[in-house]
Amino acid sequence: MTTQEILKAAKAACREASRLTTEQKNQALEVMAESLLAHTEAILEANAADMEAARGTLSTVMLDRLALTPARIAAMADGIRQVAALPDPVGRVLERIDRENGLHIEKLSVPIGVTAMIYESRPNVTSDAAVLAFKSGNVCVLRGGKEAFRSSLAIAEALRAGLKQCGICEDMIQLVRDTTRQSANELMTAVGYVDLLIPRGGAGLIRACVENATVPCIETGTGICHVYVDAAADVEKALNIIENAKTSRPSVCNAEEVCLVHKAIADTFLPRLRERLTNREQPVELRLDERAAAIIAGTPASERDFDTEFLDYILAVAVVDDVEAAIEHVAAHSTGHSDAVITEDAAVADRFVAAVDSAAVYVNASTRFTDGGEFGLGCEIGISTQKLHARGPMGLRELTTYKYVVRGNGQIR
Amino acid sequence: MTTQEILKAAKAACREASRLTTEQKNQALEVMAESLLAHTEAILEANAADMEAARGTLSTVMLDRLALTPARIAAMADGIRQVAALPDPVGRVLERIDRENGLHIEKLSVPIGVTAMIYESRPNVTSDAAVLAFKSGNVCVLRGGKEAFRSSLAIAEALRAGLKQCGICEDMIQLVRDTTRQSANELMTAVGYVDLLIPRGGAGLIRACVENATVPCIETGTGICHVYVDAAADVEKALNIIENAKTSRPSVCNAEEVCLVHKAIADTFLPRLRERLTNREQPVELRLDERAAAIIAGTPASERDFDTEFLDYILAVAVVDDVEAAIEHVAAHSTGHSDAVITEDAAVADRFVAAVDSAAVYVNASTRFTDGGEFGLGCEIGISTQKLHARGPMGLRELTTYKYVVRGNGQIR
Numbered sequence: 043m044t045t046q047e048i049l050k051a052a053k054a055a056c057r058e059a060s061r062l063t064t065e066q067k068n069q070a071l072e073v074m075a076e077s078l079l080a081h082t083e084a085i086l087e088a089n090a091a092d093m094e095a096a097r098g099t100l101s102t103v104m105l106d107r108l109a110l111t112p113a114r115i116a117a118m119a120d121g122i123r124q125v126a127a128l129p130d131p132v133g134r135v136l137e138r139i140d141r142e143n144g145l146h147i148e149k150l151s152v153p154i155g156v157t158a159m160i161y162e163s164r165p166n167v168t169s170d171a172a173v174l175a176f177k178s179g180n181v182c183v184l185r186g187g188k189e190a191f192r193s194s195l196a197i198a199e200a201l202r203a204g205l206k207q208c209g210i211c212e213d214m215i216q217l218v219r220d221t222t223r224q225s226a227n228e229l230m231t232a233v234g235y236v237d238l239l240i241p242r243g244g245a246g247l248i249r250a251c252v253e254n255a256t257v258p259c260i261e262t263g264t265g266i267c268h269v270y271v272d273a274a275a276d277v278e279k280a281l282n283i284i285e286n287a288k289t290s291r292p293s294v295c296n297a298e299e300v301c302l303v304h305k306a307i308a309d310t311f312l313p314r315l316r317e318r319l320t321n322r323e324q325p326v327e328l329r330l331d332e333r334a335a336a337i338i339a340g341t342p343a344s345e346r347d348f349d350t351e352f353l354d355y356i357l358a359v360a361v362v363d364d365v366e367a368a369i370e371h372v373a374a375h376s377t378g379h380s381d382a383v384i385t386e387d388a389a390v391a392d393r394f395v396a397a398v399d400s401a402a403v404y405v406n407a408s409t410r411f412t413d414g415g416e417f418g419l420g421c422e423i424g425i426s427t428q429k430l431h432a433r434g435p436m437g438l439r440e441l442t443t444y445k446y447v448v449r450g451n452g453q454i455r
Numbered sequence: 456m457t458t459q460e461i462l463k464a465a466k467a468a469c470r471e472a473s474r475l476t477t478e479q480k481n482q483a484l485e486v487m488a489e490s491l492l493a494h495t496e497a498i499l500e501a502n503a504a505d506m507e508a509a510r511g512t513l514s515t516v517m518l519d520r521l522a523l524t525p526a527r528i529a530a531m532a533d534g535i536r537q538v539a540a541l542p543d544p545v546g547r548v549l550e551r552i553d554r555e556n557g558l559h560i561e562k563l564s565v566p567i568g569v570t571a572m573i574y575e576s577r578p579n580v581t582s583d584a585a586v587l588a589f590k591s592g593n594v595c596v597l598r599g600g601k602e603a604f605r606s607s608l609a610i611a612e613a614l615r616a617g618l619k620q621c622g623i624c625e626d627m628i629q630l631v632r633d634t635t636r637q638s639a640n641e642l643m644t645a646v647g648y649v650d651l652l653i654p655r656g657g658a659g660l661i662r663a664c665v666e667n668a669t670v671p672c673i674e675t676g677t678g679i680c681h682v683y684v685d686a687a688a689d690v691e692k693a694l695n696i697i698e699n700a701k702t703s704r705p706s707v708c709n710a711e712e713v714c715l716v717h718k719a720i721a722d723t724f725l726p727r728l729r730e731r732l733t734n735r736e737q738p739v740e741l742r743l744d745e746r747a748a749a750i751i752a753g754t755p756a757s758e759r760d761f762d763t764e765f766l767d768y769i770l771a772v773a774v775v776d777d778v779e780a781a782i783e784h785v786a787a788h789s790t791g792h793s794d795a796v797i798t799e800d801a802a803v804a805d806r807f808v809a810a811v812d813s814a815a816v817y818v819n820a821s822t823r824f825t826d827g828g829e830f831g832l833g834c835e836i837g838i839s840t841q842k843l844h845a846r847g848p849m850g851l852r853e854l855t856t857y858k859y860v861v862r863g864n865g866q867i868r
Binding site: 283285430443444 | 554567650815823824825
């Protein structure tokens with residue numbers, strides 16, 4: 043099937059998808075989980091072929107992202123069952139408005155329609171995205187990276203076999219067969235066919251989608267996250283939070299990239315920070331502004347280091363005059379993902395929270411919590427760093443829109 | 456000031472705008488209303504110059520849209536006071552989530568930031584858009600049409616004078632000085648400066664924005680609205696609703712453009728429809744599909760007539776087999792704005808409501824009610840016909856986004 047044919051079939055499947063009952067969807071998800079497990083062998087074979095082709099061209103980290111095992115497939119199936127257990131986001135009455143003229147208005151949550159996703163090398167995204175779209179009544183068109191194509195196809199086929207078993211139109215889950223740039227461009231510009239495009243992957247992919255998409259697109263995931271250590275910080279909390287935010291998983295978007303330290307405590311705090319972050323098995327390279335470099339040893343920071351998502355064991359460090367200077371720095375350099383203040387002073391915390399305009403603003407906690415699961419949304423299809431529609435972790439509800447249903451008895455205006 | 460300078464000043468004013476209290480905003484709105492009235496003479500002079508320049512180049516309808524009178528200026532001032540009386544959309548706690556690890560999460564409504572609006576010849580949009588943006592804590596960058604430039608500038612200056620009187624940064628309300636295509640393009644591509652772009656005007660303007668914008672943009676206002684008259688329709692209601700939907704204000708987006716009639720009643724209903732719509736001071740031209748043309752006289756419809764927003768005393772009419780055929784027709788031709796079913800059969804109504812995916816779906820009422828005021832939103836900055844962020848009439852709440860504020864006590868992940 044060509045991408046155009048896939049888009050047409052997806053659009054045609056929308057109405058049936060939106061009409062599925064919660065029970066039908068949950069039963070189908072259970073069958074899809076079983077089907078995925080039943081297809082384990084085929085998926086592993088496809089993955090072995092992907093791995094074979096990728097060896098030598100992908101880094102070890104990327105190869106690990108690509109690799110599937112029976113345990114990882116079982117985890118995907120568990121993930122599907124967890125989605126089945128979540129509340130149905132469709133059909134909620136968000137608002138009731140009764141007008142004096144007798145019109146009864148209901149604002150009702152409905153699926154968005156065709157959600158397209160362009161992603162990179164992790165084949166499990168295929169399953170995650172497909173089931174979240176399905177549970178929210180949407181039809182998905184998935185376009186994964188070429189390195190994972192065979193694995194993604196095998197996963198998609200397993201899920202589609204599950205739909206078929208339930209007598210549900212398989213076209214609700216579609217994988218684009220073409221992994222060239224052309225197919226990505228076709229999705230970005232499929233006006234009238236794609237109701238929502240979500241890119242997931244590196245900054246380059248996301249920028250390409252945001253800049254070239256003529257269909258509605260949600261910018262996700264680039265995180266230059268800051269932790270500001272205030273003069274009134276509890277130093278132990280600060281050290282724990284920074285170590286966690288920087289090192290627990292440096293490759294993810296909610297990891298800390300920049301640490302700002304109030305000048306009043308810089309002399310005492312920075313040596314302890316250096317001790318904590320460099321004296322460990324996987325040491326963190328510190329890139330220091332001039333004021334920090336006057337206190338501790340480290341790499342001199344270039345201007346660019348404060349605008350870089352390192353995704354690595356690297357932390358940019360600057361000394362600032364006060365919370366206002368920290369707020370200015372965040373405003374100038376943050377990607378609006380997650381930024382934190384560490385302070386025991388409630389006024390400083392309130393000021394930071396009010397002035398920092400990011401999807402998630404933290405007081406005395408690690409930025410690593412910006413995650414659908416950690417926020418109690420149950421799942422996550424991505425983290426929006428834009429301001430329209432959804433901000434921060436996007437779960438099932440963020441995959442719905444609404445319509446107004448207006449019931450009257452002959453009212454005219 | 457160049458457009459770039461205006462954008463920079465707008466961005467710089469965002470933080471102050473987001474910090475204004477409800478009281479400060481409402482007081483300033485009152486002063487702005489007074490200032491607008493106090494500037495009546497200057498505004499009328501500017502408008503006279505616009506009218507003078509436009510005569511001969513604009514149609515009578517467009518000239519009427521452009522014209523200001525003391526009464527119209529007073530109506531704008533009243534509009535400002537009405538916005539002052541509306542609830543503040545900023546600072547609402549949309550959700551509270553308490554996690555087991557002790558994190559307290561609040562989902563808090565906040566302004567979007569810089570909202571840009573590109574519009575055409577009605578100078579009152581300048582005031583409407585500016586005060587809605589201001590009340591919702593946003594900074595606005597307005598770019599009106601060249602025909603109304605002098606009027607818009609005089610209005611913007613009056614509003615800015617009001618802000619200044621209150622000691623509030625005037626840059627929160629900005630009017631772009633350049634009315635060439637270039638300034639529109641600059642706004643559409645001002646990534647990092649414009650958080651939301653709302654085009655308001657004709658289909659061409661809206662399409663240009665949606666296709667060329669690299670900043671988040673909301674598609675507004677094109678309405679190919681349908682009324683489906685079911686076999687079980689109350690004929691009197693149907694006639695009243697169609698006459699109202701078609702003729703009460705044909706130039707607006709929520710006016711009916713297409714009437715679909717169930718075949719079982721076509722023989723009796725169409726002659727009455729024709730009588731009602733053609734036997735009037737301002738007769739409606741009927742463009743009939745073959746089945747309708749076999750019953751009543753009228754213009755034969757071309758295929759394009761069912762995909763045209765006439766905005767005029769013209770109605771396309773088709774006979775359909777049943778509600779399913781009506782739903783198919785709507786799915787194929789509606790712009791997703793407002794579509795109605797006229798029926799006394801609850802099952803048919805429910806089926807239509809469930810299957811039609813438009814911003815507003817009506818049962819036994821005129822499509823003309825799709826309007827912020829009529830929906831009880833108190834005001835309207837536009838009607839979204841897309842599915843992301845906002846759908847249907849956009850009021851103050853739709854000019855806000857949210858952020859997650861996460862308070863902890865040292866939590867790490």
